[in-house]
Amino acid sequence: MTTPLKPGRRLLADADALAASSPLSLADSVAEAIGQELGQSVRLVSAELETNGEAQTDDSELVSPSAVVTAVLPQKGQELRTEVTVHLEGDAAYSASVRFAFAEAIDNSDDVSELLCPGSAGWNSALRDRLREDSEFSTLIEAYDGTIGIAIGGRPVHFRCYRGHVLEVVARSILGADFVLSIPGDVFVDLVTAERNRFMETAMSGRMRSSGSGYEYLRMTSALIRIIDHARAMAVTAGYVGSERVLDTNLQVA
Amino acid sequence: MTTLNYTNAPAATTLRAHQLIIDDRIAFVEDWGDIDATPLLAVHTAGQSGVQYRHVAADLAAVGYRVIVPDLPGHGRTEPAKNGPVTDLGEYARFGLDVLDQLGIDRFVAVGCSIGGKITIDLAGRAGERIIAAIAMAAGSRPGHVSLRGLTRELVDISTPSRGDRTYWGTRAVVGSAIDEERRELIARMHCREDPIVSNSDLIGWGRHDVSAGLPGVTCPTVLVAGEDDLWIDTAAIRRDAESIPRGTFVLLPGIGHYPMEEMPDFAEAVDSWVRSAGTRGADTDLPDSGGADSGSVDRKTEELEAARS
CATH class of the missing domain: 3.10.129.10 (Hotdog Thioesterase)
Known part of the structure; x- marks a missing residue:
């Protein structure tokens, strides 16, 4: 290489x-x-x-x-x-x-660029900055005091949230995540390079698995979709192969 | 990828409506088209109402059908069933026949989608001699794959987090890839008008109702229609169902998802084409004159979609 x-x-x-x-x-x-x-x-x-x-x-x-x-x-x-x-x-x-x-x-x-590794410290920081500047994401977690968890190809990413604020996006939060949505690496690549955000289709097809609090997982459905919106924008910025297909118009949020 | 175009702006139309009394409750029924035309019963999906046919009922009337669109018990403007939310789709099938009986209609075309499709298959077995053709969309004969335990738990409001969000995103997820964003958004927003308790009860019925044993005994021409992008259904199983019905046929719709009547701009022509090709041609079937229908347009659209996707 x-x-x-x-x-x-x-x-x-x-x-x-x-x-x-x-x-x-x-x-x-x-x-x-x-x-x-x-x-x-x-x-x-x-x-x-x-x-x-x-x-x-x-x-x-x-x-x-x-x-x-x-x-x-x-x-x-x-x-x-x-x-x-x-x-x-x-x-x-x-x-x-x-x-x-x-x-x-x-x-x-x-x-x-660390944006080439979803779940790296640099990728997490970039995502945190975007989420903090996104008023829509803030609205989606307005009534939430907890930690959203995802794992991308086995790399954990915890989003510590409190009353509309994103306190940190890190590999491991102090009290752990309320739930973890495990996304295989190739599924994540598909998610961030598809023409439109196909989070729900991917979940319905059984290509992702959740563990932990099912209640909070369901409650955070729209927040998770918004996180993927931002990850898609970051994939475009970093030049992931296939990201030129991304058509969403709601990426310019931060 | 092909995107379907909706070139015809909505036009104001006039329709009849009935408030019937069925099982001591008010039932709301739309009635479109010439009163002497071929009756067509149109059944909606889980948790929704006859409003799902608002864009296509007038078109179906224009190609020669009298379109009867009931709101099932607990949906739209029909009052809830006396014994509470319905979890047996057979009750809805009986309700549909009661509607037709009260309107003095004997023979009819049955069209339904999702639970409405399963109800249509039920009707084909239950009242086949009255049915000119049955068009069952987005449904198979066997119980649907849902978590009955989860659905039952969610009958309690505290167990239904982000219900509106999930309906919105879940609906968008099963609209076909050929559908433009504006239509996808409209379909999803309209579906959020549901009563969650009624929706869940419908889905429990979807997960329980099994009419597979009756398929070989279905006598009417029956078309099972599946959208290529429908994540809710097992297309191969539906194809096998069609093969089990003596006069059954299977249609796969490229680029279409779970809601053909809301997704297809040429839905009325498609239905008319399916009815005419379902073993009814040349028979004494009470079909409308074919002059108003352009069944070829459906074939052309399918070819265009297939060509664009290949």
Whole structure:
């Protein structure tokens, strides 16, 4: 990689279907293919695998991989981490998702925007600033004393709110979140690069999961949609791949 | 993506209305078009009212139907059922037949959407010999996928946080991708006029009502219509339902969601086309003269949408 990739960049577009084998072997094959596409200087540093429970794959089953860059974040020591989320869909029963992190040395990590990593400290701060300047969001949390939680590709983001004010947007608030809406990284990329805010469709399709207080989760429905509005505007600013499709006119709120 | 255009500005129209007495309660029924035209019963969705047909009832009348649009018990201007909110869609089917009986109507076309679609399938089994054609939209024969426990819990007001917000956003989410923002917004805002207790009761009925066993015995021509962008339904299951009905057909609408009568600018022509193609052509079916209908426009619109999306 000579320049950082952007979230939304699709990988493995020309990949052939793989013969099913053990989940770990499949993940290893996919990691190698992605590594080759990203360049010889990258190295795999982590992989989180989740299958649909079909542990025993059938050798005759073909598995198609699809992959998307879901976050890019500079690390200390002039290293860049690129998160890639992969879906493996078998033509019969098997499916799995894998979240990979690849590392690469770079010359100057200051050149990489933290907006490329949803849930990073810089992304959280930018979102906090936007929400604080948004009178509509303030109205939506006017009667709320609590903490909205989301998790993007496993990265927690807590929104501590009190009477219409956003006190902080951080990875972990002192008393924790009232509820957490878990959004897989690739689902989040889809949310922020779609033509319009499809939060409700995504929730109704079961692509996000909530935990904690169901009451507060439902009560904060419009606030969550507004948060995604801002995340979409930030994706446009940061140049996420596909964000040029964004058509919403209600982004100019902050 | 194609966006449907609504080129015809709303026009002022005149209609008849009836206040009937059914089960000792006032029932409100709109009655559009020539009184001697082919009767068409139009049934609304959960929690809504006959107002969902406000843009298309006059069009249906213009293509040759007498359009009967009741507000189901507890909805719109019809008083609540004597025994409280209805959770059995069979009661609504009986109510629809009572409306037609009181208006002196024997044979009719049945059109319904969502719970109205399920009620239409129920009517096809219950009163098939009276039905010229049944057009069931956005509904299958089996119980819908909802949380009965959650819906029952939300019959208590304290358990319904942000009900208005959820209706608004949830409605927008199931309007089709071909629908422009202005129409999407209008549909969602109108749907917020619901009574949440009645809506939830309707949805409990949606989650319980099962008329699948009766499908092979349905004798009338029946068209099951599904919007491609409808997140509420299982399109494959509805297609199988249509295959289980002797004179059943299945129609998939590209770019349309859960509310065809509110989304499609050519809804009346589409309905007329479905009725005429549903095994009724050439039979003694009491259909209107075909001169007023341009069923070809529906096919053209479908082709345009498919071409644009491919």
